[in-house]
Amino acid sequence: MAHAHDDRHAAARVADSRRLWIALALIVGFMAVEVLVGLLASSLALLSDAAHMLTDAGALALALLAARLARRPPGGGFTFGLRRAEILSAQLNGATLVALAVVVIAEGVRRLVEPPEVEGAAVLVVAVAGIAVNLGATGILAGADRRSLNVEGAFQHVLTDLFAFVATAIAGLVVILTGFSRADGIAALLVAALMLRSGYGLLRDSGRVLLEAAPRDLDPDAIGHALAAEPHVVEVHDLHVWEVSSGFPALSAHVTVRSGCDTQSHRRGLAEMLNRRFGIEHSTLQVEERHEGPLAIEPLRPGR
Helix, strand or coil, X not given: XXXXXXXXXXXXXXXXXXXXXXXXXXXXXXXXXHHHHHHHHCCHHHHHHHHHHHHHHHHHHHHHHHHHHHCCCCECCECCCCCCHHHHHHHHHHHHHHHHHHHHHHHHHHHXXXXXXXXXXXXXXXXXXXXXXXXXXXXXXXXXXXCCHHHHHHHHHHHHHHHHHHHHHHHHHHHHHHCCCHHHHHHHHHHHHHHHHHHHHHHHHHHHXXXXXXXXXXXXXHHHHHHHCCCCEEEEEEEXXXXXXXXEEEEEEEEEECCCCCHHHHHHHHHHHHHHHHCCCEEEEEEEECCCCCCCCCCCCCCC
């Protein structure tokens, strides 16, 4: 069963890597065009989108590297392998989104105060093309396993960029129709707000894994009560539930059963219940019999 589970996850990670490569090619190709037009049109919205696309490309490349590291088998001191490389990737992606948002906010406010001349037509054309490219990249990544924070981090970068292009296209249209140059700065601030939202979510979720919090969909109290409700179980303590990496919950607990019980049989039964009811395949259970009656201490004999 464990080997079949690992094989399924390995196949899914390979498929996700292919999707990441395709999305990376789309993003890098369009980013070069956007930088050139943004400079010529003096558009902060376009340049902020291009900067965000650079972080998209970095996020996708980092996700690919993390996915490759996570596929390495356990060995040496890394008894779980390098699965948490994906969590570190998500953490870094979240941090870059927040940092970039701060830069865009500062420049956006400056341009609201002193708006430059903006070529609305060029902004609109590039933004519409960007919507098409990011729709393609978003669609590709949406089909990946987004329970992985690594993939979700890359997806959030690309999705945020899609919304940014929509805001930029609207800004370009406003400039064309009304000549209101501040629309470009306003669009940039909207983009920054989306970056902050996505970045915070990634930092929060990856931080939970790094701090070994219980997965959001698993309630340690409910798990403890389920273990305690099993036949012949007397006590459950030292219960710990955490995630090694996205989609890899783990549990350890000390369980006491009634005297005379088969501890190994109970251990197997409890592990099967955890897998069946809570989807926890990796559990470490220390099952011991409850001692009943007074303790008998054998006296120390001379010469022993």
